[in-house]
Amino acid sequence: MIEQLRAEIEALRAQTRPLEPDAGQRRAFGEQALDHALAYWDQVEAASSNRPWSEVFAQRLDPEFTEEGRDAAAVLDYVRECVDAPGFATTSPRFMAYIPGGAVPYSAFGDLLAAASNKYSGFASASPGAVRIENACTQWLAEVIGYPKEAAGTLTSGGSIANLTAIVAAREARDPDGGGAVYVTRFAHYCIDKALHIAGRGRAPKRIVATDDHCRMSIEALEQALEQDRRAGVRPWLVVASSGTVDTGAIDPLPQIAELCRRYGAWLHADGAYGGLFALCDEGRALLRGIEQADSVALDPHKTLFLPYGTGAALVRDGKLLQQAFSASGEYIRPLGESEVGPSPADLSPELTRHFRAMRLWLPLQMAGVAAFRAAQAEKLALARYFHARLSEIDGWDPGPAPDLSVVAFRYLPKSGDVDQFNERLMQQIQQEGRVMMSGTKIDGSYRLRCAILSFRTHLEHVDDSIDAVVRGAEALGG
Numbered sequence: 090m091i092e093q094l095r096a097e098i099e100a101l102r103a104q105t106r107p108l109e110p111d112a113g114q115r116r117a118f119g120e121q122a123l124d125h126a127l128a129y130w131d132q133v134e135a136a137s138s139n140r141p142w143s144e145v146f147a148q149r150l151d152p153e154f155t156e157e158g159r160d161a162a163a164v165l166d167y168v169r170e171c172v173d174a175p176g177f178a179t180t181s182p183r184f185m186a187y188i189p190g191g192a193v194p195y196s197a198f199g200d201l202l203a204a205a206s207n208k209y210s211g212f213a214s215a216s217p218g219a220v221r222i223e224n225a226c227t228q229w230l231a232e233v234i235g236y237p238k239e240a241a242g243t244l245t246s247g248g249s250i251a252n253l254t255a256i257v258a259a260r261e262a263r264d265p266d267g268g269g270a271v272y273v274t275r276f277a278h279y280c281i282d283k284a285l286h287i288a289g290r291g292r293a294p295k296r297i298v299a300t301d302d303h304c305r306m307s308i309e310a311l312e313q314a315l316e317q318d319r320r321a322g323v324r325p326w327l328v329v330a331s332s333g334t335v336d337t338g339a340i341d342p343l344p345q346i347a348e349l350c351r352r353y354g355a356w357l358h359a360d361g362a363y364g365g366l367f368a369l370c371d372e373g374r375a376l377l378r379g380i381e382q383a384d385s386v387a388l389d390p391h392k393t394l395f396l397p398y399g400t401g402a403a404l405v406r407d408g409k410l411l412q413q414a415f416s417a418s419g420e421y422i423r424p425l426g427e428s429e430v431g432p433s434p435a436d437l438s439p440e441l442t443r444h445f446r447a448m449r450l451w452l453p454l455q456m457a458g459v460a461a462f463r464a465a466q467a468e469k470l471a472l473a474r475y476f477h478a479r480l481s482e483i484d485g486w487d488p489g490p491a492p493d494l495s496v497v498a499f500r501y502l503p504k505s506g507d508v509d510q511f512n513e514r515l516m517q518q519i520q521q522e523g524r525v526m527m528s529g530t531k532i533d534g535s536y537r538l539r540c541a542i543l544s545f546r547t548h549l550e551h552v553d554d555s556i557d558a559v560v561r562g563a564e565a566l567g568g
Contacts, residue, residue: 211433271327515566
C-alpha cells in the first residue's frame, strides 16, 4: 500500500516539473522577458497614445489554456501584440487623459523582486524586512504631507481603497453608532459615495456644499450647513475636502475647513489621491497648506509619484485610531515575538493577505533619489501653467481657470453651432487620431476637454505636441 502510494506521488511529481524551471530555463526566460520589457520602453516615446481595442484579437489563442504549455517566444509575442499594443498607452509622454502616472521602470523591477521572494508583508513576525520597508514608506509619505510622528498609514491598491480605509477609521472614531452627517461638494470623487456605502454609511445625512468660482468648497456654505445641522440636532461627522479634484485640479481651502471641523467636532478627511503628494515640491506644499491638519488623507503614489497602477495609501494623523479600526488576529498566525520594525500592516488595513507593494515605491526612491521626484512634480505644475498660457494666446479658445495643480479644463468656442457638441466631437477627433490622449468632463453642464499633465515622461515638447493636436483637431472640424 505504502509503496504503491509512493509510486503515485513520484509520478505526479514528475508532472509538476514545468512549475519549477531549472537554473538554465529561468535565466533563458528571464532574458527573454527582460528583452520584451526593454523593447517596450524603447518604443514608448514614438508610439501612439491610443490604439484600437480590436487589436486585442490580432492573434487568437485556441485553446486559451493548453495542457502542455506554450513556447516562450510565442507567448511574449502574443503579449506584445494583444496586450501591450491595444487601448491606452498610459506610459506614453503624450498620455494626458484622466490622471496619468507613467510607471517608472524601477517600480517594475521592484515588483519582480517582491514577487520572487514572495514575502508575506502582512505580519512583522513573518517578514520583518518587508514590513520595515512598508512602515518606512508610509512614514515617509506622512512626513511629505506634514503629519507628526504619531501618524500611521497603510499602502493600498489605490485611492478608492485608501478613501474607504480612512472613512472606516473615521466611522470607528467618531460615528460608531451612525447618525452623523457627511459634507462634500459636487466635485468629490464618486469613490467617496462607494466607500460610504461599503462602510455602512450610504444613508447617512449628506450635505452637498456649494463651491466658489474656482470649483473649491465654499467656507461660508460649509459653516452654514454645519450650523444648521447642529441647531437641528444632527451631529456633524465627516467633512470630505478635495486636495486636487479630478475635473479641474481644484484644492479646497484646507486651513479654514480644518478650523470649522475643530469647532464643530467633525472629522476632516482630505482626498488627496490626485494632488496630495504634490506636497513633496515647494510650490505644491504651499498650495496644499492645511493638509497636515486633516484627520486622515488618501494618497495615490501611482499618480503623483509616477508608480504603476495599484499603489495607494491611507494615512491617519492619530495612528492609534487606524490600528483600533482594523487590528485583529487568529490563533494560527499569532505573532512569534515582539518586533522593532513597527506595526504589522494587517493591523492597519482591511487586507490580511497583501502584495509586497512597498517595494515598488521603496526601490525607485532608493535608485533615483527624492530630488528627482520633487523636480518632476515641479516640472508638471509648470507645464500645466504653460499649456494654459499658450492656449490663452490662441483665438477661439477658452482655457478655463488657471490650474491649481496640473489639470487644465478647457474648450473651443466655435463661431456658430452648439459649443458642447463641438467639443465632444473634438475630443473624439483627438482620441481617434491617437497622437495625444486627453479626456473630457462636464462642469455644471458645460463640456470641457481635460489635459492632465502628470507622467514623468511628459516634457515641454510633448505639451507643445498636445497644443498642436487640439488646434489641428479643431481645424479639422471646421473651427
